[in-house]
Amino acid sequence: MEAALWTEKYxxxxxxxIMDQEEIVSxxxxxxxxxxxxxCLFAGPPGTGKTTAGLCLAHDLxxxxxxxxxxELNASDERGIDVxxxxxxxxxxxxxxxSVPFKILVLDxxxxxxxxxxxxxxxxxxxxxxxxxxxxxxxxxxxxxEPIQSRCALFRFTPLPEEKVVESLHRIAKNENLxxxxxxxxxxxxxxxxxxxxxxxxxxxxxxxxxxISEETVYQVVGRxxxxxxxxxxNHALKGDFLKARDELRNLLVKYGLSGSDIxxxxxxxxxxxxxxxxxxxxxxxxxxxxxxxxxxGGDEEVQLSALLAHLAAQSSVxxxxxxxxxxxxxx
Amino acid sequence: MSQPWTVRYRPQTTREIAGNKLALExxxxxxxxxxxxxxxxxxxLLYGPAGxxxxxxxxxxxxxxxxxxxxxxxxxxxxxxILSRIAGLASTQSPLFGRGRLILxxxxxxxxxxxxxxxxxxxxxxxxESQFPIVLTANDPWDPKIRPLRDACLxxxxxxxxxxxxxxxxxxxxxxxxxxxxxxxxxxxxERDRGDMRSVITDLQILTGPQKTxxxxxxxxxxxxxxxxxxxxxxxxxxxxxxxxxxRRALDKSEVDHEMLFQWILExxxxxxxxxxxxxxxxxxxxxxxxxxARIRKTQSWHLLSYALxxxxxxxxxxxxxxxxxxxxxxxxxxISSMSRSRGTRELxxxxxxxxxxxxxxxxxxxSKLYLPMIQFIxxxxxxxxxxxxxxxxxxxxxxxxxxxDSELAA
Numbered sequence: 247m248e249a250a251l252w253t254e255k256y257x258x259x260x261x262x263x264i265m266d267q268e269e270i271v272s273x274x275x276x277x278x279x280x281x282x283x284x285x286c287l288f289a290g291p292p293g294t295g296k297t298t299a300g301l302c303l304a305h306d307l308x309x310x311x312x313x314x315x316x317x318e319l320n321a322s323d324e325r326g327i328d329v330x331x332x333x334x335x336x337x338x339x340x341x342x343x344x345s346v347p348f349k350i351l352v353l354d355x356x357x358x359x360x361x362x363x364x365x366x367x368x369x370x371x372x373x374x375x376x377x378x379x380x381x382x383x384x385x386x387x388x389x390x391x392e393p394i395q396s397r398c399a400l401f402r403f404t405p406l407p408e409e410k411v412v413e414s415l416h417r418i419a420k421n422e423n424l425x426x427x428x429x430x431x432x433x434x435x436x437x438x439x440x441x442x443x444x445x446x447x448x449x450x451x452x453x454x455x456x457x458x459i460s461e462e463t464v465y466q467v468v469g470r471x472x473x474x475x476x477x478x479x480x481n482h483a484l485k486g487d488f489l490k491a492r493d494e495l496r497n498l499l500v501k502y503g504l505s506g507s508d509i510x511x512x513x514x515x516x517x518x519x520x521x522x523x524x525x526x527x528x529x530x531x532x533x534x535x536x537x538x539x540x541x542x543x544g545g546d547e548e549v550q551l552s553a554l555l556a557h558l559a560a561q562s563s564v565x566x567x568x569x570x571x572x573x574x575x576x577x578x
Numbered sequence: 579m580s581q582p583w584t585v586r587y588r589p590q591t592t593r594e595i596a597g598n599k600l601a602l603e604x605x606x607x608x609x610x611x612x613x614x615x616x617x618x619x620x621x622x623l624l625y626g627p628a629g630x631x632x633x634x635x636x637x638x639x640x641x642x643x644x645x646x647x648x649x650x651x652x653x654x655x656x657x658x659x660i661l662s663r664i665a666g667l668a669s670t671q672s673p674l675f676g677r678g679r680l681i682l683x684x685x686x687x688x689x690x691x692x693x694x695x696x697x698x699x700x701x702x703x704x705x706x707e708s709q710f711p712i713v714l715t716a717n718d719p720w721d722p723k724i725r726p727l728r729d730a731c732l733x734x735x736x737x738x739x740x741x742x743x744x745x746x747x748x749x750x751x752x753x754x755x756x757x758x759x760x761x762x763x764x765x766x767x768x769e770r771d772r773g774d775m776r777s778v779i780t781d782l783q784i785l786t787g788p789q790k791t792x793x794x795x796x797x798x799x800x801x802x803x804x805x806x807x808x809x810x811x812x813x814x815x816x817x818x819x820x821x822x823x824x825x826r827r828a829l830d831k832s833e834v835d836h837e838m839l840f841q842w843i844l845e846x847x848x849x850x851x852x853x854x855x856x857x858x859x860x861x862x863x864x865x866x867x868x869x870x871x872a873r874i875r876k877t878q879s880w881h882l883l884s885y886a887l888x889x890x891x892x893x894x895x896x897x898x899x900x901x902x903x904x905x906x907x908x909x910x911x912x913x914i915s916s917m918s919r920s921r922g923t924r925e926l927x928x929x930x931x932x933x934x935x936x937x938x939x940x941x942x943x944x945x946s947k948l949y950l951p952m953i954q955f956i957x958x959x960x961x962x963x964x965x966x967x968x969x970x971x972x973x974x975x976x977x978x979x980x981x982x983x984d985s986e987l988a989a
Contacts, residue, residue, distance in 0.1 A: 250970035322941030544872030560858035
């Protein structure tokens with residue numbers, strides 16, 4: 247059955263199919279040519295092709311024996327030390343049956359592994375280098391402990407340049423018989439910020455409305471994924487309506503599943519657009535920064551953000567009463 | 579002292595029960611509806627503070643109608659197994675000699691989930707299968723662990739008795755015992771025991787010895803019972819305290835745990851503290867308290883707890899400079915209710931996320947985060963394409979369920 251999700255349907259199968267990350271791909275091709283490779287660390291933002299590169303590399307290396315010689319574990323789901331000691335070790339120690347003397351284990355989202363698990367992994371990587379090469383994928387290489395980093399060849403994946411994203415979208419649109427306007431694709435590219443998975447998902451969602459991909463259809467999709475309700479929430483707070491602001495906050499957290507720091511970041515970018523005195527802007531930024539820091543320290547998202555909204559509402563009442571005094575003074 | 583007065587003067591019929599007339603009417607109506615067919619709610623949850631007559635009501639209605647009362651009490655051992663055997667027997671066996679039955683599950687909020695893991699499920703099954711009316715009683719109907727029961731029951735509240743109902747009741751008993759009492763003494767007892775008639779009657783019996791009189795001075799002999807307040811009263815104390823010590827003391831009376839109380843305070847602070855300046859101060863105290871909770875979780879430094887507790891009670895109390903105008907009703911924490919409502923979909927989401935993750939080479943968490951909104955969008959705009967995707971993921975059933983639950987939540 248053909249893949250129904252386009253991100254899978256159009257995922258490159260071989261290194262030759264990968265259209266970008268040229269330097270990385272050429273080095274990986276070199277591994278295939280020589281029939282050997284080191285442990286690798288693929289670091290970079292989501293949707294830049296880390297897992298795909300690992301899959302393609304394994305395909306090119308193992309060909310038909312791919313099934314036996316390749317394993318993928320998601321470190322977020324199976325990130326405990328037990329998994330490293332059992333599943334990982336069992337796979338790593340068994341010799342490969344293919345002509346290539348080693349197997350490949352891809353550990354996705356490895357930066358979500360606990361420190362202990364990473365520590366345990368380090369010995370496994372060393373002990374079974376002959377039979378198994380590891381590819382660790384992560385968003386931030388800094389979250390991988392140094393001993394592991396030093397055992398790996400580091401590949402940094404960068405966000406895809408706009409023209410590459412457009413190219414991929416064009417190819418898919420053509421194959422799916424979509425009619426896309428320049429503006430439609432451009433909007434997708436802007437929102438995706440170099441994340442190809444995101445771009446393709448938006449395209450597929452937009453195509454469910456109509457075969458014509460225009461700015462409007464795209465906005466309909468991203469309007470959903472990226473609520474502008476942060477602005478609404480702030481407006482309620484600034485009008486002094488704390489309860490409405492809190493309802494909106496709960497909406498963002500529960501219904502849209504935004505994280506607290508997502509919301510803080512959006513509030514920060516809104517500060518410059520709010521109708522408040524310049525001095526208040528600065529004190530507001532201070533309050534936002536404080537909230538952000540508290541979230542980092544483990545504060546509860548709803549509690550901390552509610553406190554920020556209450557602060558905003560109180561500030562607004564000061565502004566309002568100042569204005570009202572001004573008005574009554576004029577009346578006299 | 580022969581028989582305890584609480585036993586001797588226990589109401590035998592519903593007519594003898596003091597107060598709570600409306601609640602009684604509701605129960606009788608519901609019981610009457612059984613004569614035609616089993617009503618949509620097969621059980622009643624009678625709730626209210628101790629000593630207002632929850633068990634008495636159940637006993638009186640059974641007696642009045644000549645029904646057998648099958649009772650299971652909190653003090654009985656009630657693991658899910660035993661419970662379903664006893665109650666199952668009582669509820670499904672056809673009655674000999676045509677006598678009716680009333681099943682009483684007393685103090686269901688006393689269920690210990692750790693030792694009685696299957697109890698709630700067993701009770702739900704009994705409610706579903708029962709051929710006879712079931713009465714459950716509880717002090718705190720909002721206890722999260724009996725939430726599933728709440729949905730399956732008709733909720734009827736029994737309120738504390740006021741002076742107007744309590745004093746005639748006391749006088750009636752005293753007249754039968756031949757005791758002459760000051761009205762003031764009776765008032766003082768009612769206030770001291772806060773409408774808990776069981777306590778009142780016990781106190782009456784203790785105080786009236788052989789002398790057959792009762793004065794206000796006599797009541798001073800009693801020491802106050804330690805009692806836990808319902809969460810509403812704890813909140814009322816906190817929001818109306820003027821001093822730190824007063825607010826902090828409310829905590830000793832609270833029977834809900836700290837985290838739960840925090841949610842209650844958080845939910846109700848905005849409506850209790852409407853002035854923006856004061857609300858800001860109160861919310862900031864709560865945010866500070868929350869940080870202490872986070873530190874405790876992280877470092878297990880439980881000595882920090884007292885700062886968190888000070889801030890969430892006294893911090894909120896003193897933020898309020900003006901006295902509250904009138905009565906503002908308290909709300910159940912939405913956080914808790916929406917959590918238990920979305921608990922079902924959370925599990926489903928996780929499962930679907932794993933299926934998406936498996937096919938898309940990502941974790942289950944990111945699977946649901948990155949793909950569910952898009953799938954939801956396609957579901958709304960193009961059901962046929964949605965079906966293809968859901969089937970390819972082998973996730974049609976759970977996805978359908980998530981989407982229908984979501985639209986219910988939205989509505």
